[in-house]
Amino acid sequence: MLKKFKIACIQNAITATKTQTLALVKDQIKEAAIQGSKVCILGECFNSYYVKAQLQNNAEDFGKTGERQTLDLISEISKQFGIMIIGSIPEKSGDKMYNTAFCFNNGQLLVTYRKTHLFDIDIPGKITYKESLTFSAGDNYKIVDTEYGKFGIGICYDIRFPELAQIMREKGCHFLVYPGSFNLTTGPLHWELLLKARAVDYQCYVAGVSSARYMGNDESIYKAWGHSTLLDPMAKVLATCEHDPSVIISEVDLDYLEQVRQQIPVSQQRRNDIYELICKK
Numbered sequence: 001m002l003k004k005f006k007i008a009c010i011q012n013a014i015t016a017t018k019t020q021t022l023a024l025v026k027d028q029i030k031e032a033a034i035q036g037s038k039v040c041i042l043g044e045c046f047n048s049y050y051v052k053a054q055l056q057n058n059a060e061d062f063g064k065t066g067e068r069q070t071l072d073l074i075s076e077i078s079k080q081f082g083i084m085i086i087g088s089i090p091e092k093s094g095d096k097m098y099n100t101a102f103c104f105n106n107g108q109l110l111v112t113y114r115k116t117h118l119f120d121i122d123i124p125g126k127i128t129y130k131e132s133l134t135f136s137a138g139d140n141y142k143i144v145d146t147e148y149g150k151f152g153i154g155i156c157y158d159i160r161f162p163e164l165a166q167i168m169r170e171k172g173c174h175f176l177v178y179p180g181s182f183n184l185t186t187g188p189l190h191w192e193l194l195l196k197a198r199a200v201d202y203q204c205y206v207a208g209v210s211s212a213r214y215m216g217n218d219e220s221i222y223k224a225w226g227h228s229t230l231l232d233p234m235a236k237v238l239a240t241c242e243h244d245p246s247v248i249i250s251e252v253d254l255d256y257l258e259q260v261r262q263q264i265p266v267s268q269q270r271r272n273d274i275y276e277l278i279c280k281k
């Protein structure tokens with residue numbers, strides 16, 4: 001297992017066409033690879049505005065047939081640069097849609113994960129969003145064991161559920177990655193706080209990666225908070241940005257992660273005689 005390497009968070013611009021969005025993403029991943037990144041993390045549904053009609057239009061088929069423009073491109077770049085790429089896109093499966101994360105390494109699809117906690121919130125006068133009108137929920141967590149360590153994948157709203165992160169940590173994860181798209185109400189208050197909480201509670205490197213903010217005049221288009229951020233297992237921010245398209249890169253070090261876990265050994269100090277997290281899957 002490689003112990004020291006660079007991770008890139010790719011905060012991409014979403015445009016009105018998938019082809020144009022993907023051309024911009026390709027350039028950003030190339031830039032990250034040229035700078036030596038071995039793992040690139042993309043945002044939530046990064047190939048689409050977070051709006052039902054466009055999510056439906058840009059959805060892809062993780063099977064072998066059907067629309068796969070994004071998946072084929074990510075697979076090709078992953079192979080070309082010998083890198084691992086994680087992100088989420090809208091998935092179409094039969095008559096259902098899912099918000100689905102993927103992990104490609106060297107061109108191979110290693111795992112998919114369907115968002116389990118859907119973003120249905122109502123803050124009157126601020127934001128009302130019902131993701132369940134577009135997507136069905138997944139019914140399992142996913143961990144991927146790679147040459148770079150073990151990665152637990154959650155998607156955006158999933159970060160609010162520490163149980164998911166705890167299971168991933170208990171299953172041996174070194175990294176918790178959250179393709180996300182927080183909004184202008186909750187983003188300023190909760191995004192960095194939640195990322196820091198997951199890092200400090202479970203002593204993992206944590207990446208929260210958003211797409212860039214839509215800056216046009218169409219009020220129906222969701223405005224993402226942005227602020228993609230990478231943290232270390234002490235919850236120190238290693239790299240961050242604001243809302244424009246950005247590529248942020250930092251080195252991670254699994255020896256340092258082990259050192260943190262030894263110095264503050266919370267995972268061995270849990271009082272499972274008093275309380276217990278029960279994993280049903």
Ligand SMILES: NC(=O)CC(=O)C(=O)O
Pocket residue numbers: 119155156157158160180181182183186187190
């Ligand atoms: N967009 C999301 O899934 C989550 C979000 O914006 C929030 O939890 O706040």
